[in-house]
Amino acid sequence: MHLCIVNNDVINKTNKMTKFKRNLIICLTVIATIFTSATFAQTKNKQVAGAYLEITLKINDADRTAAAGVYLKYKQPFLKQIKGAVSKELLIRTDDVQVLHGFKTQADAEAYLKTDLFNNDVVSALKPFLQAAPEVRIYTVFTNK
Amino acid sequence: MTKAYLEISLNIAVENRATAGGIYTKYKQPFLDQIQGASSKELLIRDEDVQVLHGFDTVENANAYLKSELFNNDVVKELAPLLSANPDIKIYVVA
Numbered sequence: 001m002h003l004c005i006v007n008n009d010v011i012n013k014t015n016k017m018t019k020f021k022r023n024l025i026i027c028l029t030v031i032a033t034i035f036t037s038a039t040f041a042q043t044k045n046k047q048v049a050g051a052y053l054e055i056t057l058k059i060n061d062a063d064r065t066a067a068a069g070v071y072l073k074y075k076q077p078f079l080k081q082i083k084g085a086v087s088k089e090l091l092i093r094t095d096d097v098q099v100l101h102g103f104k105t106q107a108d109a110e111a112y113l114k115t116d117l118f119n120n121d122v123v124s125a126l127k128p129f130l131q132a133a134p135e136v137r138i139y140t141v142f143t144n145k
Numbered sequence: 146m147t148k149a150y151l152e153i154s155l156n157i158a159v160e161n162r163a164t165a166g167g168i169y170t171k172y173k174q175p176f177l178d179q180i181q182g183a184s185s186k187e188l189l190i191r192d193e194d195v196q197v198l199h200g201f202d203t204v205e206n207a208n209a210y211l212k213s214e215l216f217n218n219d220v221v222k223e224l225a226p227l228l229s230a231n232p233d234i235k236i237y238v239v240a
Binding site: 054139142 | 190
């Protein structure tokens, strides 16, 4: 009888431990899954542009290095400070250059054109190099959903 | 890594845009699967026109695509009836 009680105690303790371990494993799995999907969603959000702002600029060959300097100077501030900014690339061809900006939404692209960073910094810095008025286009990305 | 973009801007009346969207969707995957150096294809829309933005690994591959059968026999032929003006084609290299 005494032995039986001891045995039961041991079995109970073992059961409790197994249950605890199982719960712990389940908890950790859930936490890991939530963390992974949150990180993935963040990365995905950052990469997907829902709208593009294309600014096409006529700049003489001689001024293109200086203009590229302006682009580089304001690239990081753009990506860090501007709401919904996703990407910024400088595209070059013989006829002109184009700054291709990715945004989360069309509203974010429109809002950027009204910011101090755009008007006081970028526009002022590029002005001396422009041979014609810039061409500004905002497009939304077609999604098949 | 996209090192070049091909931008094709198309004047398409609003009533023809759904059809054009269908053509874009139909040839998106064949473009990405078959065309050398193709890295992305997006359809961009605004009131004035639409633009197909293609990403490539090199300018040479962007140029080569314009000479491919997929572009000339399929995409151009199907889109031609929907266009209200000649397409504007630009190829840029990424700095």
